[in-house]
Amino acid sequence: MEKQEETAQENEELFPTYKRWELTFQKAEDTTITDTNGNRYQDFMAGIGVVNLGHGHPAVVQAVEKQLHEGWHASNFFHYSQQEEAAHLLTSHSCGDLVFFANSGAEANEAAIKLARKHTSRKKIISFVQSFHGRTFGSMAATGQTAVQEGFGPMPEGFVRLPFNDVNELEKAIDEDTAAVIMEIVQGEGGVRPADEKFVKAVQEQVEKNGALLICDEIQTGIGRTGTFFAHEQRGIEPDIITSAKGLGNGFPVGAMIGKQFLKESFGPGSHGTTFGGNPLAMAAVRATLQTLTEEKWIEAAAEKGERFLNELNRVLRPLPVVEDVRGVGMMAGVELTEASAPAIKALREKGMLVIGAGPNVIRMLPPFTMKEETLVKGVHDIKETLQSIQS
Ligand SMILES: Cc1ncc(COP(=O)(O)O)c(C=O)c1O
Incomplete structure (x- = not known):
């Protein structure tokens, strides 16, 4: 990796909501991002779990490009065939029957x-x-991390946060006033923490027993990331509502809420809406992404590559004293350290490998499914070298 010639400065005209790296984006292609100094990076985080098919997959680019010339926006008062087709792809890949398209993950959860x-x-x-x-x-308010809520109170009423994977606490808290339980099958930002099979089953049982709904937040885990279309399929449950975003448009901003038929009447005309959600450009990206995932068998590839990647991470990194745990599902992996992960993440970036934190001690990887096996293996060895050099 060449030494960086220029250092990106903090911009004076942007709210500093992100602690930005000293890198300025130039271009992205498949699994590689190039900065304005010409340095190339292997994107092991896929733009935070977004470009599952790699940056600029030709099928998605072509579909969006075509739509670009045919019209971007008319409003949700129109029937959009593009929206209906995208909805059909989502319902045919899930236990849901109806879709509401939004512009982001947060909006899908809000819905x-x-x-x-x-x-x-x-x-x-x-x-x-x-x-x-x-x-x-x-x-x-639903997020179980106090740092996210700090300074923004009061939170809306009625939100209760319980320990993860704890059936007893759930049984105590769920009651006849519970509208829903919302859960990630693998907590992403929270440290790549899979829910126990027993716990997931107990959540579904308790929800049914108490007449509440089960919402699976599949914004990070869905669209093949964990080796099945949605992660909950691997736990043998059927949520009432599924939320999706991130990989759904392979980088085009879009979110979706998928629900069961019996919920239809509760979201009638005037109950909820969005100006931009489900616009033809986003729908072109969704259709092309979902069709390509299926036709080119990328979800199967994610399952197989992901298993080999996790095995290699375990084999090479577990023996290191600084490694506390290696966990993951499919192409979603976390390496928990006995210390803060930020110095290792920075050192890896300087080596040309982009990874991201999840909680204070975890190195999180969400590679595009198109990443070559040899690149994945090299990444594992780069992590090993980096952890060893930080330790010495
Ligand atoms: C599980 C999960 N839910 C919701 C969100 C929020 O999505 P967005 O940033 O698109 O609003 C994220 C984003 O990281 C996420 O990982």
């Missing part, structure tokens, strides 16, 4: 929380400690 309350006429929304559901008021 899910509103729908659950409206349908049940109940207040309580149960979520779990260390979960992440977004930064709008409803999704922020």
